[in-house]
Amino acid sequence: MLRRLFAPLAAFAFIAACSSGTESSEPENIYATEEGQDSHSYARPLEARVTHVSLDLTADFEAQRMVGSATLDLEIADDAEEVVLDSKGLEIREVVNGEGEALQWEIGEDSGDAHGAPLTVTLDGAEQVKITYASAPGAAALQWLSPEQTAGGNQPFLFSQGQAILNRTWIPTQDSPGIRQTWDARIVAPADLRVVMSADMLTPDGETLEDEPELLAYRFEMNQAVAPYLIAIAAGDLAFQELGPRSGVYAEPSMIDAAASEFEDIEAMIDAAEDLYGEYRWGRYDLLVLPPSFPFGGMENPRLTFVTPTILSGDKSLVSLVAHELAHSWSGNLVTNASWDDFWLNEGFTVYFENRIMEAVYGEARAQMLADLGWADMMGSIDDAGGLEAADTQLHLDLANRDPDDGMTDIAYEKGAVFLRTIEHTVGRERFDAWLRSYFDRNAFQPQTSAGLIADMRANLFEGSEADEIDIERWVYEPGLPENAVHVESPRLRLVDRAAQSFAGGGQTANVAWDRYTTQEKLRFLHALPRELPEDYLATLDDEFGLNEANNSEIRFAWLMLAIANRYDPARASVEEFLTSMGRRKFVAPLFTALSEQGDWGTPFARRIYERARPTYHSVTTGTVDETLGWEIEEDA
Numbered sequence: 001m002l003r004r005l006f007a008p009l010a011a012f013a014f015i016a017a018c019s020s021g022t023e024s025s026e027p028e029n030i031y032a033t034e035e036g037q038d039s040h041s042y043a044r045p046l047e048a049r050v051t052h053v054s055l056d057l058t059a060d061f062e063a064q065r066m067v068g069s070a071t072l073d074l075e076i077a078d079d080a081e082e083v084v085l086d087s088k089g090l091e092i093r094e095v096v097n098g099e100g101e102a103l104q105w106e107i108g109e110d111s112g113d114a115h116g117a118p119l120t121v122t123l124d125g126a127e128q129v130k131i132t133y134a135s136a137p138g139a140a141a142l143q144w145l146s147p148e149q150t151a152g153g154n155q156p157f158l159f160s161q162g163q164a165i166l167n168r169t170w171i172p173t174q175d176s177p178g179i180r181q182t183w184d185a186r187i188v189a190p191a192d193l194r195v196v197m198s199a200d201m202l203t204p205d206g207e208t209l210e211d212e213p214e215l216l217a218y219r220f221e222m223n224q225a226v227a228p229y230l231i232a233i234a235a236g237d238l239a240f241q242e243l244g245p246r247s248g249v250y251a252e253p254s255m256i257d258a259a260a261s262e263f264e265d266i267e268a269m270i271d272a273a274e275d276l277y278g279e280y281r282w283g284r285y286d287l288l289v290l291p292p293s294f295p296f297g298g299m300e301n302p303r304l305t306f307v308t309p310t311i312l313s314g315d316k317s318l319v320s321l322v323a324h325e326l327a328h329s330w331s332g333n334l335v336t337n338a339s340w341d342d343f344w345l346n347e348g349f350t351v352y353f354e355n356r357i358m359e360a361v362y363g364e365a366r367a368q369m370l371a372d373l374g375w376a377d378m379m380g381s382i383d384d385a386g387g388l389e390a391a392d393t394q395l396h397l398d399l400a401n402r403d404p405d406d407g408m409t410d411i412a413y414e415k416g417a418v419f420l421r422t423i424e425h426t427v428g429r430e431r432f433d434a435w436l437r438s439y440f441d442r443n444a445f446q447p448q449t450s451a452g453l454i455a456d457m458r459a460n461l462f463e464g465s466e467a468d469e470i471d472i473e474r475w476v477y478e479p480g481l482p483e484n485a486v487h488v489e490s491p492r493l494r495l496v497d498r499a500a501q502s503f504a505g506g507g508q509t510a511n512v513a514w515d516r517y518t519t520q521e522k523l524r525f526l527h528a529l530p531r532e533l534p535e536d537y538l539a540t541l542d543d544e545f546g547l548n549e550a551n552n553s554e555i556r557f558a559w560l561m562l563a564i565a566n567r568y569d570p571a572r573a574s575v576e577e578f579l580t581s582m583g584r585r586k587f588v589a590p591l592f593t594a595l596s597e598q599g600d601w602g603t604p605f606a607r608r609i610y611e612r613a614r615p616t617y618h619s620v621t622t623g624t625v626d627e628t629l630g631w632e633i634e635e636d637a
């Protein structure tokens with residue numbers, strides 16, 4: 001059960017007074033605002049709030065558990081007697097205060113879903129609590145890969161994924177994006193693995209432990225307060241390659257060269273981002289290429305972006321994903337959605353910013369193509385949501401009693417970006433850029449809500465009646481797509497659309513300049529084709545463009561979606577190979593959905609592949625596909 005709790009006024013007054021010296025111009029405490037309530041956390045931050053987390057954990061690969069302790073520093077209102085933390089499946093062994101004296105604690109009823117259960121500690125005046133615990137073997141945030149599931153095949157691999165509300169499965173803290181915490185960690189792991197985290201890495205090579213030569217200890221420190229979903233860890237057979245003065249890449253040794261050349265423009269991207277919206281504030285920017293089962297394209301863990309190996313295309317054609325994760329160093333990590341209802345504040349801003357970085361580094365034509373493709377993705381998401389009237393096409397959502405993942409659609413990403421682009425076109429780029437830069441400065445290291453953004457824009461961006469002309473409240477709080485939405489159109493994609501039309505008319509490829517197309521044009525071509533095509537047309541495409549064997553994951557995916565829609569038998573082996581070679585949800589989930597919509601042709605095939613592939617997927621991916629295929633029902637039977 002979820003709770004929206006309004007704390008007693010006394011507690012609010014206490015914390016507000018603590019957080020700033022002045023009384024008269026006191027900003028409203030965000031936790032006391034309506035949109036500042038996080039329905040996906042049990043925490044009551046107006047009463048007691050975690051400010052620092054200190055982890056001391058051993059990664060037990062055999063038991064697949066993190067075992068050790070978390071010591072939490074708290075900011076407590078005068079009359080608060082307890083602190084409420086988030087937990088899911090944690091085995092709590094002991095809770096003590098700063099002096100080591102036992103404290104009373106209780107785990108409440110588990111919600112039965114991702115929200116988990118409240119862990120309530122009676123404080124007895126304590127301002128620090130130390131929780132000794134172990135994560136459950138199936139903790140949703142952690143994936144423990146066997147050596148066979150890695151590229152190298154020799155060592156196991158561990159990685160975490162905290163967003164949205166998964167970190168409560170391995171860290172007992174207040175797992176709410178609005179409750180920023182500094183943190184440090186000491187992690188003990190097998191000596192043949194390297195441990196990395198989203199923090200300052202104090203011991204890059206680890207430290208030997210007396211009497212335990214088979215283990216190494218690593219220490220990490222994050223002195224900038226972050227949303228707790230951004231605490232991330234990975235451990236495996238990792239090589240490192242320097243890319244620039246403040247950047248580098250970690251990957252399994254077999255992938256390190258490919259990764260280093262794919263990401264060689266990273267310093268240029270950081271420079272471009274800084275030119276646009278101000279200083280990069282996190283010190284280093286490193287990338288970690290994960291094994292193929294990583295469920296996301298990328299995850300913007302501070303100082304250490306996690307990326308899928310499916311963007312290693314060999315020609316840098318998919319590096320906009322890196323621009324995206326880098327942009328999150330401002331939008332998302334510096335200024336963070338206070339609750340998952342405002343996920344669009346993280347993603348819409350980031351897609352907009354990503355496109356500006358791509359324009360600065362790779363030119364306007366490529367940025368236009370990406371924006372235009374994004375528009376098509378947005379329209380697709382609006383359709384999926386049920387059309388323009390559907391409540392889920394709003395930017396600000398009400399996700400209470402729902403999984404926050406429900407809001408992770410291209411509405412948040414692309415409609416959010418289109419909204420900002422529409423504002424940019426109205427006020428002009430110069431004014432928009434100056435405002436956005438100042439917005440990041442004003443709100444740095446703070447949570448933000450839609451209401452807070454709108455207030456900031458009204459105070460610092462708009463002149464006269466601009467806000468009302470754009471109708472900003474409608475953009476944020478109403479479904480659909482306002483008529484003033486700015487659609488950036490790419491002339492090159494228009495040509496591709498015509499080529500697709502011509503092919504659809506007669507099955508001839510004379511007008512299709514496939515070999516000269518960029519990846520974005522190839523994708524557009526495949527998307528622009530009618531969903532129903534004769535079999536010999538599909539055979540022509542496959543023969544001439546080698547689509548069943550395409551190495552570029554985006555092109556392969558676009559082709560397979562088309563092939564499945566047409567029950568094209570020669571693509572079946574390619575579908576199976578692709579789905580068993582990576583676990584990126586963006587590809588895996590739609591492919592299984594498409595297969596399951598093809599009755600006898602697709603469903604048994606999908607179930608057979610899934611049975612094989614499921615153990616290699618992350619819980620984020622299986623959570624989605626289980627539902628599509630009704631898998632849980634079968635497992636329980």
Ligand SMILES: [Zn+2]
Binds near residue numbers: 324328346347350
């Ligand atoms: Zn993002």
